[in-house]
Amino acid sequence: MEACMDFLDQLVPDISLKILMYLDDPSDLVRVSSVSRAWRHFVIANGVLKQFCLRMFPQLSRVAHVIELNKCKAEEPEEVGSSYSSEWESLERDHQVYAHLAGVCTSFLVxxxxxxxxxxxxxxxxxxxxxxxxxxxxxxxxxxxxxxxxxxxxxxxxxxxxxxxxxxxxxxxxxxxxxxxxxxxxxxxxxxxxxxxxxxxxxxxxxxxxxxxxxxxxxxxxxxxxxxxxxxxxxxxxxxxxxxxxxxxxxxxxxxxxxxxxxxxxxxxxxxxxxxxxxxxxxxxxxxxxLSPVFGVEILEPSGKFVLKHDMLCKFHAKSSIPENQHENTDGDLQRHLIDWQHILDMLQGNGVIEIDELEMGEEEDE
Missing domain, CATH: 2.60.120.260 (Galactose-binding domain-like)
Structure with a gap:
């Protein structure tokens, strides 16, 4: 353990970001943000989940800003250093919204x-x-x-x-x-x-x-x-x-x-x-x-940009209306995907925590 090192401390931010962007499953990026305070800060500050979504959908480059609907008013403001930072609050909001969007878009039923x-x-x-x-x-x-x-x-x-x-x-x-x-x-x-x-x-x-x-x-x-x-x-x-x-x-x-x-x-x-x-x-x-009712848009004319709206209280329930023989994935795989993402989204909303020991144990069991 003494020989272990944190590559985020050893590498310049651009290289660390490039390494994380090799992950092709957004749930892994969410788990990365739960490793430590330093890793969470790095993922949020660099908008890693947002960049992942932009890679999937270039159309998101036209997002002017993100709005969270029905957000709990009782949340304590995030502090960075000695003062409240509205910029950090905006980054955290984007992190949660894009994490949810990535999860929905990679596990939906057609x-x-x-x-x-x-x-x-x-x-x-x-x-x-x-x-x-x-x-x-x-x-x-x-x-x-x-x-x-x-x-x-x-x-x-x-x-x-x-x-x-x-x-x-x-x-x-x-x-x-x-x-x-x-x-x-x-x-x-x-x-x-x-x-x-x-x-x-x-x-x-x-x-x-x-x-x-x-x-x-x-x-x-x-x-x-x-x-x-x-x-x-x-x-x-x-x-x-x-x-x-x-x-x-x-x-x-x-x-x-x-x-x-x-x-x-x-x-x-x-x-x-x-x-x-x-x-x-x-x-x-x-x-x-x-993607409704979890997500909505408001198009801003004449710029063509749009506001991305996210309903914090709305759960996503995918329902298929395509015959079974047209599905590429099995119902069991999709169900596991949805359960996994619900667990991760609960964590993002403060309803659960992913422990590092659990992740390591899961990797050992897979081996």
Missing amino acids: GDCISKAICASSTDNYPQESIDNTLQPADIVARMPSYWSSKGQTNPAVPETLTYNLVNEFCVISEINMRPFQAYFQLGSPIYSAKSVRFRMGHSKIPADLGNDHLSGVSAGSADDKFIWTYTSQEFPMAQESCLQKFKLPEPVLCVGGILQIELLGRVQRQEMDGLFYICVSYVQVVGQS
């Missing part, structure tokens, strides 16, 4: 995150072929084919867009699934897919306190004038197959603002009846997790 359709760039026969039909998983509803259809075009390069409201203004999105429509009632049962797809996420230019009713009047031509896009994906090729095609994003994306737009690029199928090219979609599914 669900369908679409709330409602906003508009399509064009619709052939409204309302029979409305974008609203893409929210129905079935190809046939009430004995009628259910799908959205664009207007016909002589130029196959003309794109189309489908714009949706997500379930919340703050969601983590991992993939978008789509099923092109197969016109079984036409000769040869053609499939009206696009050549490729691309996804955009962002927020409305109109303040959120006006509610979502203002989006109901968005027309196809004015959609881009009413939204600000903060993320654009790569282009994914689309197969001319009537099946649920999965488009997994390279990394999960934090959608701030709750608006998703699907760009359908290029047409492959000409309709025999009129010789025009169409795109038809039967079903759209957005896979991810709403």
Whole structure:
């Protein structure tokens, strides 16, 4: 034990920080902050958990500041040296909020995150072929084919867009699934897919306190004038197959603002009846997790920055709405993840302590 040393005392802060950032599990970073007062001070003062979250979600670089809701007023102010430090209080708050955010985002159960359709760039026969039909998983509803259809075009390069409201203004999105429509009632049962797809996420230019009713009047031509896009994906090729095609994003994306737009690029199928090219979609599914009610956002215009709100008293309860065979992790693994994070969050809120002896014993048992 006499030969042991604390590398935080021996190395310059930049090197120590770089070593800690090699940890890829946020729960390990939370445990690091419980090793000693010196380690806790280092983790909080350098915003290690915040940097971890920024590495996961670059969209968080637009956070103007963090607000904790329902915070206990009885907490004693933190003292640094001989005087109260508001800066240190802010750093501690950020530490707790980003630790909770990292835990939620690395242990959630996926669900369908679409709330409602906003508009399509064009619709052939409204309302029979409305974008609203893409929210129905079935190809046939009430004995009628259910799908959205664009207007016909002589130029196959003309794109189309489908714009949706997500379930919340703050969601983590991992993939978008789509099923092109197969016109079984036409000769040869053609499939009206696009050549490729691309996804955009962002927020409305109109303040959120006006509610979502203002989006109901968005027309196809004015959609881009009413939204600000903060993320654009790569282009994914689309197969001319009537099946649920999965488009997994390279990394999960934090959608701030709750608006998703699907760009359908290029047409492959000409309709025999009129010789025009169409795109038809039967079903759209957005896979991810709403971070509400634990987290919320307030977008600050015209800067585009946002306030990150955290409810201290709200417990996160993940609930899956995706069929079991689409989960990559087992329910047992996810449950253990959630229990582990609840223990860590209790510690952050002062309801429990992680003892170093317990951690060392757990490592010995693993060996």
